[in-house]
Amino acid sequence: MSSIDTLPPLREVIATHELSARKALGQNFLLDLNLTAKIARKAGDLSECDVLEIGPGPGGLTRGLLAEGARRVLAVEKDPRCMPALAEIAEAYPGQLHVINGDALEIDPLEHLSSPVRVAANLPYNVGTELLVRWLTPKTWPPFWQSLTLMFQKEVAERIIAQPGSKAYGRLALLAQWRSDAKIVLHLPPEAFSPPPKVHSAVVHLDALEEPRYPADAATLSRVVAAAFNQRRKMLRSSLKTLSPEIEDHLVAAGIAPTERAEQVSLEAFCTLARSLKPTE
Numbered sequence: 001m002s003s004i005d006t007l008p009p010l011r012e013v014i015a016t017h018e019l020s021a022r023k024a025l026g027q028n029f030l031l032d033l034n035l036t037a038k039i040a041r042k043a044g045d046l047s048e049c050d051v052l053e054i055g056p057g058p059g060g061l062t063r064g065l066l067a068e069g070a071r072r073v074l075a076v077e078k079d080p081r082c083m084p085a086l087a088e089i090a091e092a093y094p095g096q097l098h099v100i101n102g103d104a105l106e107i108d109p110l111e112h113l114s115s116p117v118r119v120a121a122n123l124p125y126n127v128g129t130e131l132l133v134r135w136l137t138p139k140t141w142p143p144f145w146q147s148l149t150l151m152f153q154k155e156v157a158e159r160i161i162a163q164p165g166s167k168a169y170g171r172l173a174l175l176a177q178w179r180s181d182a183k184i185v186l187h188l189p190p191e192a193f194s195p196p197p198k199v200h201s202a203v204v205h206l207d208a209l210e211e212p213r214y215p216a217d218a219a220t221l222s223r224v225v226a227a228a229f230n231q232r233r234k235m236l237r238s239s240l241k242t243l244s245p246e247i248e249d250h251l252v253a254a255g256i257a258p259t260e261r262a263e264q265v266s267l268e269a270f271c272t273l274a275r276s277l278k279p280t281e
């Protein structure tokens with residue numbers, strides 16, 4: 001029998017430790033261990049990896065990650081009520097699960113991790129987006145993580161993988177796709193969670209690229225994309241005019257018609273434009 005089978009079912013864990021879901025912590029738990037194992041498999045080969053899990057809750061995904069052979073799991077959970085349930089899992093996998101009781105937005109988990117590192121999480125959606133943006137904008141590239149496997153509200157997942165010409169296309173798509181391969185690997189209906197949220201969910205998997213897909217200065221690219229999408233209905237010659245007095249020339253040089261709108265411009269063209277603008281321009 002594997003270690004996961006010796007642990008009680010998640011419904012029992014929740015009842016024993018009185019883990020009634022708290023809305024303020026975005027608690028919608030996954031109780032089906034077949035499903036958490038499936039999500040863990042989407043994270044890739046875990047056998048040689050440390051896995052950083054944010055928001056383990058009662059530990060359904062944690063159990064999946066360990067059962068799928070993670071070398072070590074570092075789990076960061078804000079709710080102290082979950083600690084006894086997580087301690088039971090740590091006991092079943094001696095030396096393989098380290099739990100930190102704290103806020104993932106305030107803790108730097110890096111000192112507890114050895115590379116290669118994969119990240120997996122079913123998080124409240126607002127925290128998930130904030131962490132995703134942080135993980136995609138480190139001071140140096142490649143980042144500490146090899147891959148991110150994260151649950152999002154379906155609409156946010158679609159924004160991450162969106163292509164030019166779609167309504168969902170914007171800053172998040174460009175940020176994610178510039179330095180990673182991003183894809184939706186699983187769709188989940190509200191009933192997959194307890195209690196069910198109001199929205200549909202999707203798991204996004206992002207593999208970090210060794211190098212950015214196209215060369216560009218990160219700060220300049222970010223400035224260009226922010227200006228373009230802050231006024232996404234305007235033509236670029238107008239929305240970007242604060243970036244340079246010669247913005248029309250820069251746009252033409254980058255192969256972008258000055259009359260185009262941000263939504264139609266590819267990642268490659270945004271990178272070409274960022275390279276043509278001096279970082280201080």
Ligand code: SAM
Pocket residue numbers: 025026027028029030031054055056057058059060061076077078079082102103104105121122123124127
């Ligand atoms: N991973 C578990 C599962 O799939 O059943 C729980 C998912 S639940 C959507 C989100 C979890 O994140 C909760 O356990 C909640 O307490 C935790 N959480 C919320 N905000 C957090 C934060 N800032 N840092 C760490 N954990 C957080």
